[in-house]
Amino acid sequence: MDYKEVYEQWIANPYFDEATKEELKSIAEDENEIKERFYMDLEFGTAGLRGVIGAGTNRMNIYTVRKATQGLANYISRVNGQKRGVAIAYDSRHMSPEFADEAALCLAANGIKAYVFESLRPTPELSYAVRKLGCIAGINVTASHNPPEYNGYKVYWEDGAQITPPHDAGIMREVKAISVQDAITMPKEEAIHEGLYEVIGKEIDEQYINDLTKISLSPESIARHHDMKIVYTPIHGTGVTVIPPTLKAFGFTNIIHVPEQDVVSGDFPTVVSPNPEEPAALALAVEKAKETDAELVLASDPDADRVGAAVKNNEGEWVLLNGNQTALMFVYYLITRWKELGKINGKEYIVKTIVTTELIRTIAEKNGVEVYDVYTGFKWIADVMKKNEGKKNYIGGGEESYGFLCEDFVRDKDAVSACAILAEIAAWAKDQGITMYQLLQNIYVQYGFSKEKGISVVKKGKSGAEEIEAMMKHFRENPLQEIAGSKVTLFYDYASLKGKDYVENETLTLDMPTTSNVLQYFTEDGTKVSIRPSGTEPKIKFYCEVHSKVKSLDELPAAEKAGAEKIEAIKASLGI
Numbered sequence: 001m002d003y004k005e006v007y008e009q010w011i012a013n014p015y016f017d018e019a020t021k022e023e024l025k026s027i028a029e030d031e032n033e034i035k036e037r038f039y040m041d042l043e044f045g046t047a048g049l050r051g052v053i054g055a056g057t058n059r060m061n062i063y064t065v066r067k068a069t070q071g072l073a074n075y076i077s078r079v080n081g082q083k084r085g086v087a088i089a090y091d092s093r094h095m096s097p098e099f100a101d102e103a104a105l106c107l108a109a110n111g112i113k114a115y116v117f118e119s120l121r122p123t124p125e126l127s128y129a130v131r132k133l134g135c136i137a138g139i140n141v142t143a144s145h146n147p148p149e150y151n152g153y154k155v156y157w158e159d160g161a162q163i164t165p166p167h168d169a170g171i172m173r174e175v176k177a178i179s180v181q182d183a184i185t186m187p188k189e190e191a192i193h194e195g196l197y198e199v200i201g202k203e204i205d206e207q208y209i210n211d212l213t214k215i216s217l218s219p220e221s222i223a224r225h226h227d228m229k230i231v232y233t234p235i236h237g238t239g240v241t242v243i244p245p246t247l248k249a250f251g252f253t254n255i256i257h258v259p260e261q262d263v264v265s266g267d268f269p270t271v272v273s274p275n276p277e278e279p280a281a282l283a284l285a286v287e288k289a290k291e292t293d294a295e296l297v298l299a300s301d302p303d304a305d306r307v308g309a310a311v312k313n314n315e316g317e318w319v320l321l322n323g324n325q326t327a328l329m330f331v332y333y334l335i336t337r338w339k340e341l342g343k344i345n346g347k348e349y350i351v352k353t354i355v356t357t358e359l360i361r362t363i364a365e366k367n368g369v370e371v372y373d374v375y376t377g378f379k380w381i382a383d384v385m386k387k388n389e390g391k392k393n394y395i396g397g398g399e400e401s402y403g404f405l406c407e408d409f410v411r412d413k414d415a416v417s418a419c420a421i422l423a424e425i426a427a428w429a430k431d432q433g434i435t436m437y438q439l440l441q442n443i444y445v446q447y448g449f450s451k452e453k454g455i456s457v458v459k460k461g462k463s464g465a466e467e468i469e470a471m472m473k474h475f476r477e478n479p480l481q482e483i484a485g486s487k488v489t490l491f492y493d494y495a496s497l498k499g500k501d502y503v504e505n506e507t508l509t510l511d512m513p514t515t516s517n518v519l520q521y522f523t524e525d526g527t528k529v530s531i532r533p534s535g536t537e538p539k540i541k542f543y544c545e546v547h548s549k550v551k552s553l554d555e556l557p558a559a560e561k562a563g564a565e566k567i568e569a570i571k572a573s574l575g576i
Contacts, residue, residue, distance in 0.1 A: 276308025
């Protein structure tokens with residue numbers, strides 16, 4: 001059946017509601033729009049669903065959500081997990097509460113109990129709830145930091161992590177095997193009456209926050225600097241529910257809000273994009289920090305799994321930390337404090353993604369801490385945690401895309417704990433008479449300077465997807481021999497799990513749990529370049545990383561300048 005026939009079917013079939021049909025009738029004259037909405041089914045990938053809200057098979061709507069949930073319910077039945085239930089959370093986006101209920105009522109119709117949060121909650125709290133309630137799975141309705149027109153649907157498994165093999169493939173097969181009309185549902189009142197729909201809320205909040213306070217490593221520093229001024233913004237999202245209470249529970253007493261961004265809204269009215277990676281998303285918070293003479297700015301994205309931070313530099317100007325710098329601070333601080341508190345016994349490890357700065361490896365290895373390299377996506381960090389549970393001690397794990405996890409009882413990146421620990425790091429640095437910016441500078445002098453830049457090339461729609469595929473094919477079949485004047489020494493292709501060592505002229509086999517569409521280059525001068533299509537957005541991403549040695553703080557400005565020039569040269573080598 002071609003896309004036009006499917007379009008006509010949606011309009012004619014009594015299964016679909018009148019509002020959906022009216023929306024589709026309004027585009028009857030727009031051939032291209034009909035094609036974009038119906039040329040494919042919105043793909044249920046390894047992370048679930050993510051797409052533009054609207055009617056159609058290639059859009060996020062109650063029917064595509066119901067279909068995904070029916071597939072999940074079928075899989076849960078296959079593994080005999082019906083009796084354990086599913087926890088469901090949602091964010092501030094348009095249709096998020098409706099999609100959450102749609103998922104819950106489909107599960108209920110399949111005899112599977114749904115535990116639904118009473119209102120919006122952060123992604124990490126959903127992960128926590130899955131584990132705490134002993135659920136077989138979790139569903140989180142969120143499109144993270146995507147633009148307002150998007151929503152998404154993430155599936156979690158019993159360990160509290162996003163689905164990994166074999167469950168991801170199993171669920172995908174079940175979703176693919178059914179049509180939209182195969183999904184079943186039931187009235188909410190009936191589901192509640194039969195005990196298949198339970199509202200959860202404050203009791204989970206309290207347990208989660210209480211457990212988070214146990215990971216604090218410097219309570220004395222917090223006590224001394226409890227009134228340090230901290231500006232926090234949830235950027236219109238879920239963080240507003242638990243991050244301020246968590247900061248208070250840690251002992252911080254001077255939390256300054258950005259009132260216009262405390263407003264829960266799927267329109268994200270004060271920002272173009274609710275992404276803490278974008279400087280504009282933190283602009284209001286930084287202004288508030290200037291007004292109040294604050295010492296730290298913290299921000300979480302709409303589902304509160306990513307953290308953004310701004311600090312004052314040596315000239316008193318506010319600068320934004322990137323994801324790699326934040327991860328460096330976490331790793332340095334956690335390892336340092338674990339050592340000082342006598343918690344290092346040779347069984348400790350940290351986890352980073354393959355596109356995150358190699359300086360993390362340097363810090364960990366010099367302190368006798370094992371390092372795991374995993375694919376992009378926090379589920380792979382969680383996978384390492386699961387495999388090491390009861391055998392080794394998890395210190396922390398993170399990725400350059402502003403995600404970090406400081407505790408082992410959650411299995412997704414956590415902006416709630418990240419905000420609390422960043423504030424704790426600021427208090428700890430104050431005890432040493434330095435700022436957070438100076439702490440970062442000291443790390444560079446001690447362990448080496450690194451500069452990283454991520455470049456995203458956006459290619460929208462069907463033609464964009466084809467273009468991205470062609471670009472990956474080109475780089476794969478024509479590996480670069482030189483980047484910015486430095487010879488390539490290593491080339492990794494994670495799609496084939498093969499690599500090439502050009503120095504030894506050897507073919508390598510890469511030890512990873514599965515394949516991934518990522519290419520990676522290392523050069524003689526320590527440069528690392530990674531290339532991958534985004535799994536959630538119409539982008540191809542390039543990650544550039546350069547290194548140099550600095551002997552003193554005085555050398556940092558020159559290293560920064562040289563690093564920026566080198567990255568421009570890398571971009572030229574890549575043709576971007």
